[in-house]
Amino acid sequence: MQNKQPLTLVKIGGNIIDDAKELEHFLSDFSKIDGHKVLVHGGGKSATKMAQSVGLTPKMVDGRRITDAPMLDIAVMIYAGEINKKVVAQLQANNTNAMGFSGADGNLIVSEKRNHPTIDYGFVGDVKKVNSPLLETLINAGITPVFCAITHDKNGQLLNTNADTIASELAIALSEVYEVTLNYCFEKPGVLTDVEDENSVITQIDSNLYAKLKDEGAIHSGMIPKLDNCFNSLSKGVQKIKIGHHKMLKNADAICTSIQL
Template sequence: MNRLTLIKVGGKVVENQDSLNALLDQFVRISGNKILVHGGGRTATDIAGKLGIETEMVDGRRITGESMLDVVTMVYGGLVNKKIVAGLQARGCNAIGLSGADLNLISAKKRPVKEIDYGFVGDIVDVNSRELRMLIEENVVPVVAPLTHDERGQLLNTNADTIAAELAAELADYFNVYLFYCFEKKGVLRDQNDDNSIIHELDTALYREYQQNGVINAGMIPKLDNGFRAKRIGVKEVLITNPENMANGRGTRLVL
């Protein structure tokens, strides 16, 4: 099977133009089939604040009321997505911006209310990879925003790390998939104040231990939960790294 590189980019990398440019420079150098999935949560938080809309997070996951859904739709599906697509076109990389609603790519159901009401947050039900594979075969690079739909007209906010893992798992039947979670740090750190304290290899037992003692917390948790799930489903490699180390494969590698 052919190789497919799926990059999920988020954190400060997306919000800062210099770091985004560095990421896109590295991304276009990746040979072969590729997909870019992006977040943009900090920009959504900033714009929501300017509009007087309060941001609520639980364990790195956003509570999405009606007003916040409008904000994330504008930011993820519009501002961030199109900036990335335009940046790739400027580098000679033919890209198309998509949400989960486009081409019926990702359908989801609204998360049921249990201990927490997450609002208009979607849990993925189905990934339709057929059109995605057709785009890839035509050397078009899909740039996927973290929005899904319920097939009844309702858009839903869905964690970008989850979308990347689900796409990777679905496409693992057709490609050798390499999933990179790319953000501003060199990998998962033992000490948040020491950028060189990288955990080079992480298995599930060590992950649980680090989670229990607070070394790993907040937004890193959905990243790792989804990364390990992708590995179990058949994704060849999952690496957590930064733009500079994408090419050389340095960072935190997940192992089962």
């Protein structure tokens, strides 16, 4: 059997996007990654600011965003528009042949509207299918796909979808063809036992330690769905997953959190 080619998939969080200088440094590092690569970005903080500027009040339940029709319009405008095109333009300036996508483009990611027994999340989508053949064609043609957090239901409806989940689902789908390393990059050096202490990085987490840390409350809130996505990805063929600051992309010895089953 032929060896799979390596592919690096990186998801960046809102705090990097909101800091122009940090984003510039990240995109420079990302552009220097050898071989095939894919980028997924969030942008929730920018969407919240825009919503507030036009008099909308963003709603959250248990750390998850409620997306009504006006908020969906904001999300599409900010994620698929402003942020996505700025990132693509900066990558082109770094000689990376990037192309920006939502899930609707080329039918790349199909989702279905979330159906929750007690909470109406509005126009929030859960990923159902990734168009791997088209994505493989784009990647093999030398294009670096840049995905925002917008998908669709193939019936004309756009949906706001968690960017961590999009990264996980893309990594799983692409792992059938490539040897995928998934990197979740944010402003911290990794998963911390104490969010106030950047020296408290947990350098390696397996499923047993994860369960223990959750029980103790050391891992909570937004880190739980991120790590759930990580373990799901590893169980479905993704080769390697790291969480940490984007310096880990250019320095293999940089401190970060490695996720293992």
